[in-house]
Amino acid sequence: MHAWREQRERAVRAHADADERRRADEAAEAARLVAWFAAEATQRGLRRVRLTVQPYDGGRPYRSRLTGWYVDRARIRAVDAQGNFYLLSLPPSLRARLFGADPSPQPAPLIVGRGGRDGESIPLRDLLTRRLAAGDDWP
Template sequence: MDVDDGPDWREQRQAAVRAHAAADERRRVAEQAEAAELVAWFLGEATRRGLRPAPLLAGSYSGGGRYRTGLTGWYVDRARTRAVDVEGRFYLLTVPGGLRSRLFGATPRPHPAPLVVGAGGRDGESVPLRTLLTRRLDAGDDWP
């Protein structure tokens, strides 16, 4: 059965796709704004509690080394792959690595903080950002 749904159907379909994409973008922007507020809260609390920031190191994607970054802040996970710098920017501290990074250091770029860290990962271990930041604050300067 060969039915031509015509231009009306195609236009409706395209409009539905555009509406879905717009809704997805609004949700993403709202989540990023909420996560940015959590990071700002963490920065304020870390400062208020007197947590000492430390130089942040980045690890290579392959896990083969650690590199200077020139950043100062607080690691927020025990693996030291996520951090907040003293200006309140969120970082994923993994970089390509290599000889250049070993000699001159690495330059990770800030990322929008996720509301759920590890969401969609294969290991199934995800944690809300608020929980991760609260754990870090509660550990004080005794963080590994």
């Protein structure tokens, strides 16, 4: 019984380690894609805009000091010129309403929208490539 338990614990640890390595590899690939996008957008001269932050309740957007490119039409995801990825959605806040909001960079997902309720997901590479192709005609 004791040997079986040890074998099971080793298998669980091996599985967890493999999952952690997979997540780290995905995060590194996503970071490379975002850095590529920022460099390519800069090289192409895509106009950077002042980014706004959407409150969860759908109210008026908050100002931010961030500039960069929105990468989705909902204006929830963006990349700055330094290659940082941002989720531009925060809980409603009086402080953010008065003084603005400056969200922190987030790790980019390789599949954007995975697990979302609407069922729409897209590979990060495709999303960024579409954004580059749209140029400054992005809404």
